[in-house]
Structure formats: C-alpha cells, structure tokens
Amino acid sequence: MEIVERIREEARKALEEKKVELIIGFEEGSLPLRTTPAFIKSIDAVERLIWNATCENNLANYLLRLKIKGKVGIVAKGCDARSIINAIKERQIERDMVFIIGVPCTGMVDRKGIKERFDEAEILEAIEVNGQIKVKGERFEGSFNISDFLYDSCKTCTQKTPSLYDVIVGDEVKEREDVDEFREIREFEKKSPDERWAYFTREIESCIRCYACRNVCPLCYCKECFIDQSRPQWFGRSIDESDRMIFHIIRVFHTAGRCVDCGACERACPMGIDLRKLTKKVEKDVVELYNYKAGIDLETVPPLATYKEDDPQEFIK
Amino acid sequence: MNLDEVDSKIENWEPKIIAFLCNWCSYAGADLAGISRIQYPPNVRVIRVPCSGRVDPFFIIKSLQAGADGVLVSGCHPGDCHYLTGNYFARRRFTILKNILEYIGIEEGRVNFSWVSAAEGEKFATVIKEVTESVKALGPAKRLIKRFNYRKL
Ligand code: SF4
Ligand code: SF4
Ligand code: SF4
Ligand code: FES
Secondary structure (H helix, E strand, O other): OHHHHHHHHHHHHHOOOOOEEEEEEEOOOOOOOOEEEEEEEHHHHHHHEOOOOOOOOOOHHHHHHHOOOEEEEEEEEEHHHHHHHHHHHOOOHHHHHHEEOOOOOOOEEEEEHHHOOOOOOOEEEEEEOEEEEEEEEOOOOEEEEEEHHHOOHHOOOOOOOOOOOOOEOOOOOOOOOOOOHHHHHHHHHHOOOHHHHHHHHHHHOOOOOOOOOHHHOOOOOOOOOOOOOOOOOOOOOOOHHHHHHHHHHHHHHHHHOOOOOOHHHHOOOOOOOOOOOHHHHHHHHHHHHHHHOOOOOOOOOHHHOOOOOOOOOOOOO | OOOOHHHHHHOOOOOOOOEEOOOOOHHHHHHHHOOOOOOOOEEEEEEEEEEEHHHHHHHHHHHHHHHOOOOEEEEOOOOOOOOOHHHHHHHHHHHHHHHHHHOOOOOOEEEEEOOOOOOOOHHHHHHHHHHHHHHHHHOOOOOOOOOOOOOOO
C-alpha cells in the first residue's frame, strides 16, 4: 500500500475509534509543488490527506499552538518527531495526548532550486512519480530526480525515520552515516572575525523583522517572546543593525540544544536569509561540547538543563 | 559622522568595561583588593549580582549594545557557588553565548569570564588588568553598538 493510503487508513481508524479529536497532516496546496497543513476532524475529510516530497512544514509547531483539550493525531517526519520529543521533554505536551503517525522521510524538495533550474519560469503543474517530479509550464516541460533537489537540511539529515511514533507507515529509511553535517560550519569558522561579521551584517541587513522565522519554529512557543517584551523592553524593534543582529543572536541562543535542523525558519524567511549558518553552529557546539542531539530520545536531559563538574571551561580566567 | 571617524577623534581613549560580579565571591574579592590597596585599572564599572547564574545573556548583550568596550562576568569557583550549582549551569550558557558572539564576529576578548573567590584580591586585580589590557588592544567597540540613543561621547 502506498504511504498516503496508509496515512489515511490510520487517520480514519483513529478518528473512528475516537482515539483523537483531530488529525494534523498535509493536504494539497493551491499552487504546484505546495502542500499546506490540514486539520482533519471528520472521517469524510480524511481523503484530503496527502503525502509527497513537498510536505515540508514542521507540523509539530501546530501541536504547540492549538487550543485543543483532547488527544491530537499528527503526521510526523523524522524532524517533526524530533520536535515533538522536544516538546514532550519541555513539558509542553504530554506523551499520551498525542498520537504520532510516523512517516519515514526521504527528503523534501527545495522549490527555489527547481525554480532556478527552470529559469524562474512559472511552474503550472507538477506530478510526483517514483522519486521523480514532472513539471509543466506554459512553454516548457521537464522532469528531475527529487534526490538532486533536496533542501540542505534534508541532505544532511541523520534521523529520517521518526525516533518516536505510535504507528509507522512505510519502511524505515536507512540513515546516512557518511554525512558530515557540520562541514560548512567548520569552513565558515576558518574565516576571520571581520569576514564573518561582514557576512552576517550583510545577511541580516535585509531582515525586515517579520518574525516568520520565529513563528514557524516549534521551539518558539513562548507566550511572550523576549523581543515583544515591553516591561522592561530589553531590545529595540528598530531596523538598526545592532537591534537586528541581537534579535538573531538571542533567537539562536534559545535554540541551543533544541534545534532539530528542520529548516523551517530558513524556508519561512521571505528575505532568504542564511539562518542555518547560525542554528547549525549552535547545534554543532552542543554536539561537540555536551554530546547532545535534540529530539533523539525522551530520557536524556537537555544540555542547558544540566551540567557536569568537569565541563570545558578553558575560556574562563 | 560614523563611528570610525568619531573614535579617531577621541584622544586618550580609555575602555569602559562592565563587570558583573557575584555578591558572594568576586564582589568580595574586589572588596578585598580595595582594602588591601592593590592597584588595578579604573576602567571597570561594577554591577553586583547575586550569583553568576543570575547573569542573563541579555545583560552581556545589552552592555555591548549600550557601548561597553568590554564585559566581564565573574563568579565563585566551581563547587563554591553559594547556591551550589548556579555557576555550573551558567558556565554552559556562557560557553554557548561566547561561541555565538565570536562566531558572528565579535572579537575574542570583548566578553570575558572568570572565577574569583572572596579571598582572591590579588587575582581580582590581575583579572581586571588582563581584561583591560586585552580590551585596550582591541580598541573601541564598534560592533553591536546601537547607532542612536546610547553612545554618548
Ligand atoms: S530553529 Fe529553525 S531549523 Fe531549528 S527547529 Fe526551529 S525552525 Fe527548525
Ligand atoms: S526567540 Fe526565544 S523568547 Fe522568542 S519565542 Fe523563540 S525561544 Fe521564545
Ligand atoms: S523571517 Fe527573515 S526577514 Fe523575517 S524576521 Fe526572520 S530573518 Fe528577518
Ligand atoms: S553565588 Fe557566586 S556564582 Fe553562584
């Protein structure tokens, strides 16, 4: 059976048995190569659920923002499941209040890359078959391998099969062990402080402070974000370089030991800012210093909620 | 006039360094340095905090944005924290924060950390000397400073 059929079957069952009040999944979007989160409450609507290589949203975000008392079902890829684990660990949701339909994921396609490939011409139709996507526009037709156009975060993903689920649809995907997910960061670290400063100021110069990166992130569930606080107002909301930079410094600090590199923030950014350069750095430090990866299991204590007496401290006088 | 031009006009520039000192150790260490009449550079502005664990990253970043040329956070030695583990947790946060700051291009040496006990008046003076010298060598801070409002020359 195809994955999408199995997702629908599990969703139908869960709703029928009144195990859940709602299923969060994906449905067809209004544009080609787009899907949109679906909130399914009735059995009739289950048919709307779909699964393909454009189901890129991190659905865990909705789990945290919904105001629903009962149990919720959710379709979860590897990174979504990691975010759900985070949320359980951080006591934002209870394990038995969520029914996870795990989907082993083979990666999501980077729409921007595809657009570039077809010289930004408008794609009017896209069909996915067997690891390939056929696209059609007004004056062109073409097809490509999904694996050639994956998001950067999918290329280096090491947890494609959900690490937590109640049912799993589809076969486990072999995890890659040969990826060096921090290579880019190490390269970047070799640059001089001046070059790095120049790079980030240039990137962040275009930040319009829409906060889409924050709103889309399943870690940023704070009732009041530091940047919205007004008593005291710690940091300004202006587009002064320092204000913009500080928003990003603190946001990324808040992802320490929590970010699962789902890539949602970078995808959400309307200005195409290289946010992964920041999040991935912190992820790397946490792995190297405290040997911790977010969202792998329910037991290990998050790195900033614990300590070791012999933690590294060479920098302290 | 941009900051570079402004700074080139300041003669005899002296760095301003904000020091967050834990009440139980480093602050007392500073006191001891004073009582013992140990000389150290007058560039630090001390802010007393109950524990190094109280030092929110906001404090450090806000200092930089407000125009501090350097920041020092100092607490009790590991194992000696008045609240037992405050500095252990803080140490992890500081590590991550310092790495982020240096990664985006804040010069190494702007933001400093130390453990100074109440008995270490000498060490306090040495730390202040070291920090002042390293900040002096870096010159006036230019990054992360808010262009308006703060920098009063
Ligand atoms: S910071 Fe970005 S990549 Fe990390 S979990 Fe949040 S949205 Fe995903
Ligand atoms: S940036 Fe920090 S304070 Fe704001 S929502 Fe995210 S975690 Fe919370
Ligand atoms: S989504 Fe992009 S433009 Fe919007 S606040 Fe985040 S970085 Fe800035
Ligand atoms: S009381 Fe001094 S560091 Fe905690």
